[in-house]
Amino acid sequence: GIQVEQSPPDLILQEGANSTLRCNFSDSVNNLQWFHQNPWGQLINLFYIPSGTKQNGRLSATTVATERYSLLYISSSQTTDSGVYFCAVSRAASKLTFGTGTRLQVTL
């Protein structure tokens, strides 16, 4: 099956800093989503981005499908950004394969 690797696995930032999270996948996909899992376990949709670039407030994402990677940018990080960020991809039948996740901690 398709492999999805995320980097870095862990990240500690001071409030206000910027960061870039990366998602590499091993095969072509027609669906890519970014999620934030908060400390209570809820998965929050950030982006549906099989290709191109999108922005939503302090977050933006870029997917280069031909090179099989996606990037999530977090600017001016806040403590509420803490949690685990997952990318997930699918090729067919909507079955998402989740990446390994990046655990982010934003400190004061």
Add this chain to the structure above:
Amino acid sequence: GAVVSQHPSWVICKSGTSVKIECRSLDFQATTMFWYRQFPKQSLMLMATSNEGSKATYEQGVEKDKFLINHASLTLSTLTVTSAHPEDSSFYICSAIRQQETQYFGPGTRLLVL
């Protein structure tokens, strides 16, 4: 926005009992729902695909007789963990597809089997 609920949010049970978890899409109809399992500090693993009006499709290694899935309507899927054992303790999360392949996730159910 798309809202998916799960009930209960947490459950503690004795070994050998069965536990039913409900997943509902509150503001849209979902012909397809998914069930995932997540162990501490790990990623989500797909267990099965639940299709309204038909049998669920299970991923390799998931026992269909242990994890019973029923998708009786366009807004409700249930997962029953039969004869639960401590190794079944986990965080169970459902999702539903609204449109354009975007999946929306429920808040999850924490199961602890003693």
